[in-house]
Amino acid sequence: MYFIQNIDMSDAIKFRKMNGIEGKAPFLIGVAGGTASGKSTVCKRIMEKLGQVDMDQTQRQVVCISQDSFYRELTAAEIVKAGQGLFNFDHPNAFDEGLMERTLNDILAGKKCEVPVYDFKNHTTRKDETMTIYPADVVLFEGILVFFFPQIRNLFHMKLFVDTDSDTRLARRVPRDIIERGRDLEQVLNQYMNFVKPAFEEFCSPTKKFADVIIPRGADNTVAIDLIVQHIKDFLTNRQEEIIVETASNNSTPSHVRRAAINEGGQFKRPH
Ligand SMILES: Nc1ncnc2c1ncn2[C@@H]1O[C@H](COP(=O)(O)OP(=O)(O)O)[C@@H](O)[C@H]1O
Numbered sequence: 218m219y220f221i222q223n224i225d226m227s228d229a230i231k232f233r234k235m236n237g238i239e240g241k242a243p244f245l246i247g248v249a250g251g252t253a254s255g256k257s258t259v260c261k262r263i264m265e266k267l268g269q270v271d272m273d274q275t276q277r278q279v280v281c282i283s284q285d286s287f288y289r290e291l292t293a294a295e296i297v298k299a300g301q302g303l304f305n306f307d308h309p310n311a312f313d314e315g316l317m318e319r320t321l322n323d324i325l326a327g328k329k330c331e332v333p334v335y336d337f338k339n340h341t342t343r344k345d346e347t348m349t350i351y352p353a354d355v356v357l358f359e360g361i362l363v364f365f366f367p368q369i370r371n372l373f374h375m376k377l378f379v380d381t382d383s384d385t386r387l388a389r390r391v392p393r394d395i396i397e398r399g400r401d402l403e404q405v406l407n408q409y410m411n412f413v414k415p416a417f418e419e420f421c422s423p424t425k426k427f428a429d430v431i432i433p434r435g436a437d438n439t440v441a442i443d444l445i446v447q448h449i450k451d452f453l454t455n456r457q458e459e460i461i462v463e464t465a466s467n468n469s470t471p472s473h474v475r476r477a478a479i480n481e482g483g484q485f486k487r488p489h
């Protein structure tokens with residue numbers, strides 16, 4: 218058994234990625250938690266600490282997808298209700314469970330996927346735009362109900378629950394929905410009291426028991442985030458080692474790439 222000291226991508230890994238020879242299933246991490254608990258912010262911190270944010274999308278080893286992309290298309294009558302804050306976006310029926318499951322299975326099969334982009338202002342997915350998800354080694358999937366559906370929950374290799382108290386969540390949701398999602402104060406508060414809070418208690422909060430790691434205080438909890446980042450780094454290091462060994466011994470790989478993999482192997486350190 219050998220260890221690699223850095224996690225930079227080698228020529229061997231780049232060759233495989235560019236030629237679609239990804240093969241290996243990514244490590245799939247589910248990130249659940251109530252609205253405005255800090256799920257996206259925690260995922261952003263993890264990506265930042267892994268040096269993924271400024272990287273080209275095609276080269277990223279870690280990618281993040283939101284469950285918001287999987288809100289189902291509403292009927293004309295439902296869109297009118299949504300505009301009045303009278304549609305329940307916090308109920309499991311608001312999501313396209315089938316599309317979510319098919320997409321995650323494609324991602325686990327190492328396929329490149331197109332994911333819808335959700336428009337909160339109009340309560341619909343953008344007709345002319347999708348987000349391309351390139352094969353990666355680690356995929357974060359965040360959303361209020363990512364642990365609710367058993368078929369989806371069972372796909373995760375690691376489950377995180379961002380646990381932020383409801384006062385803080387409401388205090389963050391109000392300005393966010395007004396500034397970023399085009400709502401007014403009355404609409405936000407009515408929706409919160411009628412749908413968001415009851416649905417959190419009925420559908421989201423009970424899924425905390427499925428989590429492997431609960432993150433109190435969300436992105437403020439740097440200790441928890443650092444532990445998770447270290448776990449991902451360990452996974453990436455092991456994955457890189459496996460790919461280098463396979464590439465170096467695979468005769469269909471061009472010889473210069475095999476040589477690069479063997480050279481990378483020269484950096485291996487024997488354990489003490
Ligand atoms: N630790 C924090 N301190 C202050 N503001 C935060 C913190 N975490 C998140 N926020 C803010 O709260 C809002 C909701 O956070 P976000 O990460 O989008 O939550 P979620 O993805 O769970 O809905 C955003 O405006 C974000 O900037």
Ligand SMILES: O=c1ccn([C@@H]2O[C@H](COP(=O)(O)O)[C@@H](O)[C@H]2O)c(=O)[nH]1
Binds near residue numbers: 252256306336337341
């Ligand atoms: O059209 C929509 C769709 C969703 N919502 C609300 O969004 C949150 C989930 O997103 P978070 O980023 O996790 O807060 C959910 O509570 C829905 O109520 C919406 O208001 N309008």
